[in-house]
Amino acid sequence: xxxxxVVIYNGEPVSVPKEVADFLExxxxxxxxxxKQDDRHLSKSEFETVLFCSECVRRPVExxxxxxxxxxxxxxxxxxxxxxxxxxxxxxxxxxxxxxxIGKVYGISKAAVSKxxxxxxxxxxxxxx
Numbered sequence: 755x756x757x758x759x760v761v762i763y764n765g766e767p768v769s770v771p772k773e774v775a776d777f778l779e780x781x782x783x784x785x786x787x788x789x790k791q792d793d794r795h796l797s798k799s800e801f802e803t804v805l806f807c808s809e810c811v812r813r814p815v816e817x818x819x820x821x822x823x824x825x826x827x828x829x830x831x832x833x834x835x836x837x838x839x840x841x842x843x844x845x846x847x848x849x850x851x852x853x854x855x856i857g858k859v860y861g862i863s864k865a866a867v868s869k870x871x872x873x874x875x876x877x878x879x880x881x882x883x
Contacts, residue, residue: 757848763825764818774832776847777878831881839874846871
C-alpha cells in the first residue's frame with residue numbers, strides 16, 4: 755500500500771501514492787469527457803460570452819496555485835481515510851480488481867462495492883474543492 759508513482763504535474767515529476775495517481779487520472783478523464791460534452795453544446799452566443807468576458811480570463815498562476823492546494827488536500831484526505839477505505843482503493847485501482855472480484859473479497863455485492871467507491875470518490879473530490 756506504500757507504492758508511489760511519479761506523475762508529471764505542471765511539467766514537473768511529482769511522487770504520489772498510487773491511489774492518488776489513479777484518482778487524478780480518473781478525474782482527468784472525467785473532466786476531459788465533460789469538456790468534450792460542453793464543447794458540443796456550446797452555442798455561438800455562449801461562445802462569444804466566454805471569449806469576451808473579462809471575468810472569464812484565465813489566470814495561470816492562480817490556477818496553478820489552486821491545483822497545488824487541491825493536490826495537497828487530496829494527499830491528506832487519502833492519508834486520513836480509514837484502513838478499509840484505503841484497502842478498497844488499493845484493490846480497485848492498485849491491483850485493478852473488478853467490482854465483482856472486490857465483492858467476493860468482502861462478501862458483498864458488486865452494487866455495494868460500486869456504492870462504496872462512489873462514496874469514496876465524493877469524499878475525496880470534496881476534499882479538493
